C-alpha cells in the first residue's frame with residue numbers, strides 16, 4: 001500500500017475577462033502554492049460550454065487565461081499548465097462520477113440554481129453535471145488540495161462526497177487489486193483514511209476569498225455580470241481602474257476605525273477588504289490608517305494601489321498574448337504531462353470498475 005503525494009489542482013473557466021475576484025481569490029494563491037506543492041493549473045474549457053454552448057472566440061479566451069496564469073507568476077516548467085479538453089480523462093472520469101453521484105446532490109447545488117434560473121428544464125444537462133466534471137478534474141490527478149474562492153465551497157464538498165462514495169462502493173475491488181492508498185488524515189491526530197481517491201482539502205483561506213461587485217455589495221464580482229462597472233478586469237488600464245473605483249457604490253458615512261464598524265456596510269466592507277488584500281495587510285491596519293476619512297479620500301488611494309499591483313500583470317499579459325505560438329506550446333506541453341498522470345489514474349479506474357482495457 002502506498003501513500004498519496006500532496007498535489008494541488010485548480011481551474012479557471014475561459015468565459016470572459018478575468019477580474020480582481022479571480023485574481024485575489026484564486027490565481028494569486030496558485031502562485032504562492034507553487035513553492036510548497038506540485039501544482040496543476042487548468043483552463044477548464046469543457047466547463048465553459050455548460051452555460052453557453054457557442055462562444056465567439058473560445059480559443060482566444062483560453063490563451064488569454066493562460067497568459068494571465070503566466071503573467072501572474074505561474075511557472076509552466078516547474079508545474080503543469082494546460083487546457084482541460086486536451087486530456088480525455090476528464091470527460092471519461094466525469095462519466096463514471098455521473099454514475100457515482102446522485103441527481104439529488106446536483107439539484108441542491110446553489111450555482112446550478114443561480115445559473116439555471118427559473119427555467120431549469122431548459123438548462124443544459126452539462127450545467128447540472130458541472131460539479132461531477134469538477135470532481136473528475138481534481139480526482140483525475142488525485143489532488144489533495146484545491147485553492148478556490150468561497151463560491152466553490154459547495155462544489156468541493158461534493159467532490160469529497162463523490163470520492164468517499166467511490167471508495168466505499170468499490171472498496172472490495174480496490175483492495176483486491178492492491179490499489180488501496182493511505183489517504184492523508186483529516187486532522188493531525190486522526191488515523192489516515194483508506195481508499196483510492198483522496199478526500200480533497202479545499203483551500204479557501206486568507207483575504208478576499210469572496211470579492212463582491214463594485215455596484216452591489218451583496219453580489220459576488222463575476223465575469224458574467226452584464227455591467228462592466230461591477231468588476232475590475234485584469235485587462236483594464238489605469239484610467240479604467242480609477243473610473244470604476246470612483247464610481248463604486250458606497251454609503252455616505254466616513255470609514256470606521258475598527259472592523260466592527262463595517263458590519264451592515266457591505267460596500268464599505270468590500271472596498272476595505274480589497275485594499276487589505278492588495279496591500280497584503282490586515283483590515284485592522286487599513287482602518288487604523290483610514291478610519292474617520294471619507295470615501296473621496298479612500299477611493300483614490302485604493303485605485304492607485306490596484307493600478308500598482310495589477311498593471312505589471314496586465315502589461316505582461318499583453319506581451320504574452322502577442323505570441324500565441326508560445327502559449328499554445330505551453331498548453332501542449334502541459335497537456336502531455338497532465339495526460340500521463342491522467343492515463344495512469346484511468347487505467348486504475350477502469351480496472352476498479354471492471355471495464356476491459358489494456
Ligand code: AQP
Pocket residue numbers: 011012013014015021022023024025026147148149150151152208209210211212220221222223224225
Ligand atoms: N468574486 C470572487 N471572489 C473571489 N474568488 C472568486 N472566484 C470567482 N469569482 C470570485 C474564483 O475564481 C476561480 C475561477 O472562477 P471560474 O472562472 O472558474 O468561475 P466562477 O467562479 O463562476 O467565476 P465568475 O467570474 O463568477 O465567472 P462566471 O461569471 O462565468 O460564473 C474560482 O476559484 C472561483 O472560486
